[in-house]
Amino acid sequence: MDYSQFLAMKQEIGLLIVFLLVFLYDTFFSKKAQGALPVVTCVLFALLTAFGLLCPSVKDGAVAFAGMYATSPAIVAIKNILNVGVLIVLIQSIKWANSEFTAVRRGEFYELILLTLLGMYFMISSGHFLIFIIGLETASLPLAAMVAFDKNRYESHEAAIKYILTAVFSSAILLMGLSFVYGIAGTLYYDGIAMSLFGGSAMSVMLIVALAFVIAGFGFKLSLVPFHMWTADVYQGAPTSVTSYLSVISKGSAAFAFLVVLTQVFGTVYEQAWEWMLYAIIILTITIGNLFAMRQRNMKRFLAFSSISQAGYIMLGVIAFDYMGISALMYYVLVYIFSNLAAFGVIGSIENATGKIDMTDYNGLYKTNPRLAFTMMLAMFSLAGIPPFAGFFSKFFIFTSAAQQGTPEMYVLIFIALLNTIISLYYYLLVVKAMFINETDTPLPTFRSANSERLGLWICVAGIVFVGLAAPIYEYLLTVVLP
DSSP states (O other): OOOGGGGGHHHHHHHHHHHHHHHHHHSSOOOOGGGHHHHHHHHHHHHHHHHHHHHHOOOOOOTTTTTTEEHHHHHHHHHHHHHHHHHHHHHHHHHHSTTTTTTHHHHHHHHHHHHHHHHHHHHHHHBBBHHHHHHHHHHHHHHHHHOOOTOOOHHHHHHHHHHHHHHHHHHHHHHHHHHHHHHHSSSOHHHHHHHHHHHSSSSEEEHHHHHHHHHHHHHHHHTTTTTTTTTHHHHHHOHHHHHHIIIIIIIIHHHHHHHHHHHHHHHGIIIIIIIIHHHHHHHHHHHHEHHHEHOOOOOHHHHHHHHHHHHHHHHHHHHHHSSSHHHHHHHHHHHHHHHHHHHHHHHHHHHHHHHHOOOGGGHHHHHHHHHHHHHHHHHHHHHHHHHTTTHHHHHHHHHHHTTTTHHHHHHHOOOOOOOHHHHHHHHHHHHHHHHHTOOOSOOOOOOOOOOHHHHHHHHHHHHHHHHTHHHHHHHHHHHOOOO
């Protein structure tokens, strides 16, 4: 065995080192020193993130283990985007991790996060479906433990049961689809399947069924309609720090993995098979996500249906099926990380201080906590796509990439997505209205957020304001995906 192959796995090895250091700190350091574990984890992961951003990647990519693992500048950029989101989640969770009810299990929380991220790395870098499934289960099973982390709350138990059952069923459906793919191609290597489909004859019913199962399996992970029913209950029942991780990092990694599988494995049957499947799913996901979001008053359920709608927009980058679409998807997820984590940062800060979680509790928030209200307003404006914030540019690029196809069907899809963007303005502005316009006799008390919470919010605000205006970011993402 050539051990030099491990050199291609720089980010995985770096993450594994961080995991081991956190584990050893949690295991062997005294109870008094345990309070510093969240800060130590954030510092170590910040160093890993900086290493990923500053360390040059192999220009033409690299493969290892007979092609089962692959990396490239685009894959490195995708992992760096996920690292930025995870770092913000770690920073925002420091106060919650050190709280009275969580402190005894804080080490497990950080270890589970790092373990799930390692699984997501393998999903994105896989060149063989065996590695992909290993990464998928490594990313999914620890998340069930994270959802059930608040063991004293019934809602957390219920959310964990729903999540694990959904994860099991979606994995079974995905594996069923992959068994059909293996029956068609005789291999589970990505390039081998692509060559078999390219050199094959006309479309078969078996291939259509296989793709339907594969897309359904990913649909559960991405909360695409009609595979979204678990999302709101799980988001509501899980601790807020876990919910923010689920809504951004888990969804972003699944979107990237879905992009890799569809483009590298099934790209040769794009027009004949999965393009029309995604048309229907995107329209349903954006529309139903928006309609149900308008009815929600619990902030976590509200953002759950908002994330369902956002997943539909993310899929526009996949269906665009070109290099501009891939870079637009990467840029969209980066902007979504800053915007959604800003919203969850405000929710978590208010929940930690007051225990309030309903939209009506935010009435008059501007009078008592103007900075939190301003941050939430920026997050809502960015998620809605209001200029000049980053969310406007992410939607612009994702729509432009889809429009490059130039087909009437794609124009209809973009038109429906634009109409839904107008609809989304209504429910995002409901939150702004509650904070700045609605009157109440019992507003939330004035309080000071923890330093870690404020640092996380400052990072998110900077991302919302400046990422959209920093043209080199999108140009870099476009460059790394070009052949």
